[in-house]
Amino acid sequence: MATAESPIPRATYRLQLNSRFTFTDAGALAPYLAQLGVSHVYASPFLKARPGSTHGYDIVDHDALNPELGTSEDFARMSEAFRSHGLGLILDFVPNHMGVGGADNPFWLDMLEWGPASDYAGWFDIDWQPEGPHLAGKVLIPVLGGQYGAVLADGGLELRFDEAAGELAVWAHGVHKLPVYPGHYVRILGGAHAELEKLGDAFSHLAGFRPHEQRRVRELKAQLAALVAEDAQAATAVAQGVARFAGKAGDVESWLRLDRLIADQHWRVAFFRVAADDINYRRFFNISDLAGLRIEHEELFDHAHRLVFELIGQGTLDGLRIDHIDGLLDPRTYCLRLREKAPQPIYLVVEKILGPGEELREDWQVDGTTGYEFANLLTHLLIDQAGEPRLSELYRRFSGESRTFDAIMRECKLAIMEDEMASELGGLAREAARIARSNPRTADFTRNVLQRALREIVAGFRVYRTYVDPAGASKTDLVELGHAVARARRTGSGIDRSVFDFLFSVLSCEAVAKPGSGFSRQDVLRFAMKFQQYTGPVMAKGVEDTAFYRYNRFVAANEVGGHPGRLGSSVAAFHAANRARHAGAMLGTSTHDTKRGEDCRARLAVLSEIAPDFAEAVLRWQGMLGSSAAMPDSNDIFLFCQLLVGAWPLESGSLEGFEERIQAAMLKSVREAKVHTNWAAPDEDYEVGLRAFIAGAFANQAFLADFTAFQERILPLGAANSLVQTVLKFTVPGVPDLYQGAEGFDLSLVDPDNRRPVDWVWRSSRLGGAGQPIAACDLADGSAKLAATAKLLALRREHAALFAEGEYQPIELEDERLIAFSRQHGEGSIIVAAARFPSRGAAGGLLPLPSRRPLYCDILSGRQITAGTEGIDVAMLLADLPAAVLMPVHPTAVRRSRR
Structure with a gap:
């Protein structure tokens, strides 16, 4: 459990609480989670939400527990079950908004x-x-x-x-x-x-x-x-x-x-x-x-946090995950106030999506983010960059879409501002016009021209928001504002440059940096801070919830916090990110918000390795599935083919219910894309045609036979990727976070598919044998993944300092199909080696060793590996499993084993 000296968890396990999975159900899992090896349960919001809530984010009272999850006595019993099994508790806390409507708030x-x-x-x-x-x-x-x-x-x-x-x-x-x-x-x-x-x-x-x-x-x-x-x-x-x-x-x-x-x-x-x-x-x-809260008001802050501070003071809660930190007016002040007012030190992470090159603000004093950037980093590490040109060609040929992702992203952000969030933009424009009218030098800037200019600036943002506050704008803020305004100048045809100069000066607060500006400092600061609360939602709705469903080139990359316009990542970039990461940052690979489960993405990554074969297959399937005026468009069909590949059940006889899952995921996808139908005004004809197409595909025996033959090739390669992903997640710097059930294969689609009931019986039965060496045959059904998770969590428990504080040192290898690194702390060390791109066959060469030790034990397979004078033969090391975690065998242990 977290302490004042060491509040950072060893590993967390996310549980989704609702009326069908209550405090009592969560408490009953304590023995299993303790055996698995996590240190903390990371719970979805459990404060009082609207009746029937399936997720808990629509809170109606921060000062009460959710009665649909159980009574206060049930909560106390759950907490005691966790404590008695050595498990701490972290809460997903929602300070940005409350549930409204109905009759409950x-x-x-x-x-x-x-x-x-x-x-x-x-x-x-x-x-x-x-x-x-x-x-x-x-x-x-x-x-x-x-x-x-x-x-x-x-x-x-x-x-x-x-x-x-x-x-x-x-x-x-x-x-x-x-x-x-x-x-x-x-x-x-x-x-x-x-x-x-x-x-x-x-x-x-x-x-x-x-x-x-x-x-x-x-x-x-x-x-x-x-x-x-x-x-x-x-x-x-x-x-x-x-x-x-x-x-x-x-x-x-x-x-x-x-x-x-x-x-x-x-x-x-x-x-x-x-x-x-x-x-x-x-x-x-x-x-x-869901109505936004002004949590910056200290009276509201105190009310909203009274219960969680009480739980922290009691030792029931060890930490908080802050939902949607970018929605707050002043995230920095909020985080500092949390640190100041919490009755004891806590583990504190924020749900923050980092843009390209963006870093978490150090002055927030948080332990890290919740890990969206890590999920994307791992997925792109598994994607073969060499396959991108062929995939792009296939996508253009199949769907007819030739625009770049950046162009589609801009189009979607503009559409969100015009349609779904026009009122908020209009309010900002009115405020900007009022500020402009207060000074003779800017009095001629009309609301109309300011709204057009603001629209272009918001569309030009490459990060979710800036963080100008009463202390002013940081250098990072000025760079991001400057980039957005410069881009807006290029796209905002007919808007005079002076309009953008004015807006930059108020958005950065440079307009009131010196006395005698002629502007009200309070008005300018409030406008700049309110503007920042708008850019994030536009990015989220325009990119994650629209563009990601329109641009279906390679949906493994269409993940929260990702940029699907670029495929693949170098080993060097992976190492650099690991060395720069906060020690307390969560290493999330699946969450309640990810568009697809981690093993779905790992399996889809294989397609980048065999792009020509996938191209042949998908064009063949297009012919098999026929064509008619009532069919969905080719872009949606291309998504359908990828979802089948990524989520196809492991057993051929388990298709019952899978068609329903695909139907639901496809319906949500086309509505989010807002091209042929949408949530506000569904196009019944298009949706009927989509449902008929999917049903026809599942009834088409020729298609199914061809697809399953292709899929049989993909499954073992995807399983290899899954094990590599798991091993890397549990050995690099950070706090591994497991989404419920993802210790086995997670082939989920977009929510609510990822909130389906978990088969705890299967996982518990497999966990009993997790102490045995992992064999290649275990890869097929997820047993190897679960066993690797348990073994590596046990390793993290036994060598806590090595993983919490150990140096991360890349090991340079010539073969791009390999990645290796060491962790070192005092006398303790491990070496991790893993193979990328499994379709290319076994990699060769030698794995150089950072220190001269004659004998190593592979934590996964249980094998003892004798090192040569120049290193370890990679082909031998990864002959059975695509990854190895080597720990030096102490000479004393060698002598004992010989006796």
Whole structure:
């Protein structure tokens, strides 16, 4: 367990908690996880989320456990089970947003009821004075399934009275609660009943109780609830008052009383598609039922972290993984505040996607990232760069797509800003125009030209965001802003250079670097920091959730934090990244966010080695699957072929359910691509054709026979890649992180496929034999991967200092098919050697040794290897397994073995 002296875990194991996998289920796994050899359980969010949440990121109360996962007693028993088996606990914590909508978030509902006067209005990132007067002092609630007038006329908006709470609210579609401002209760309570009339009059005279109106309303609601409970006539009168606000279905005029009541509230309910244009609260990306929090406010910070700090102080929690750190206004201050206020030292990592050449900020004082860059590094190490030209040619020929990934990425980012996140861009442009008008030198810059220029700058970003804060802009920030603005100047035709000069000066805060600038420092700083909260979501939605589904050249590279425009990585780059990595950084290869499981990617990497053969096969399959006007386009078919290769079940008889998984993954992919269909307005004809095509492929016996023959060649090569990937992950610097079940083969597709139930029985049964030497025959079903994981975790436990602090030293080899390095700490050392590109056959040559030891033991195979004067013969070393982990055998052990 983490301590004040050594808070960094040895290895973590991610568990996805939900109503089907609870605190009790997690606690029952403690013996297995301890035997596997991890030091910490890394749990998905377990604070109170919206009912039915499958992931836990839609938190509605940071100060309570999620009741769907169990009781506080269940949580305590789980924690004790972990402790008793030597396991610590790390929580995936969500400070950026909360789940809203429905009727579950009391803080959001209070804000809707009271508007800017709510005690919680400042918690949410709301623009109370947007451009349109129809939203002044209001929050747009885009939850309606149709146009407001149509929903109103059809009875989709209904006034209801909660007798137990004494509250009135409008309900949208019977799901979304929209509280009525208490000062308007008099309209409903009326004057037909004397006591109700008195209460209605009291509700309408709240000003005299300022600033304690809310306390007064709580008293009045309690009185109202008591009255209707005791007086049947009062209850009937309230019901009649509510009924006056109902109309006749289809007759919009009959609903005008309700319409007028709605018009006077602190919220405006609207069709969900209006959100892109009019939304006036910051969201998580473009998801309207996840509202952004202003966690930079210390009062909110203290509330949101009270429970987790209590768990840290008790020793229940050893660390936090901070979700979506780039969504926060000021990540640096947030991380430093965490360090300052946590009751004891913790392991702290952040979900941060690093762009090309970008480094994690040292002044955040975190232990590392959650490992997206490592997953991409490993995948690209397994990709044969020599296959890229042939794959590119095949993709152009098959799909007709000739644009570069960079061009598609830019197109997608622009589309997101135009369609799904236009309101946020408009808000930034209004703020920029207001700043410009405050100074005569820039007063002529119109909102329109500033919005066009901002759009081009955002599209030109190569990283998710900059981190300008009250201390100013760092050199790194200036470089990234300069690059984005320079690119925007080239693409923003017709926009005067002076506009970009102005925007660079405010985005970098150079405009207020000296006294007498003519600008408000507070306005400029706020604008620059709000702009930074926008670029990340545009990158995420435009690239990860759109471009990655349009550019299907080689989807093993289409991974979170990756750049599929470039395939493959050199051994030298791999070594350099390992030497530069933070010791506490997570080494993730599969997560709940990865587009494909780690072994799916490892298998797909094989296609880069045999690109000509894959080209022949996929063109042959195209002919077998036929063509018709109803078929999906060739780009989607090319994706389908790759998904089959990557996720095909290991046993030929286990196809049951696989077609459903492919159907779901393909449907999500084409909707995310937003070319032929999308989530907001699905094209039923295209989707029907896609489903029919997939069903036809699975029913096409000639195609299946040809495909399985090709796949039989791929499977052993992919299994070899999987073992190499596993060995490297557990021996390079960092903290290995296992996604649930990924100690066996993880052939998952995009979520929710990667949240399928795990076969713990199979894993437990195989783990019992993990102490035996690994044989080549174990590669086929994932047993070798599981055994290697357990052996290497045991090695990390036995030689903790070697892996936590040991020097990483590359071993230079002439053959590009090999990678080798050593780890050294004091007298302890290991040598790791692995083979790349398994289709090319065995590599040869000698493995030079960093120190002269006559005898080594391979941790994986159990073999003892005698070193020659110049090293170890690689062909002999990797004859059976594609990787070896060598530990010197101490001379004393040699003498004992001889006796």
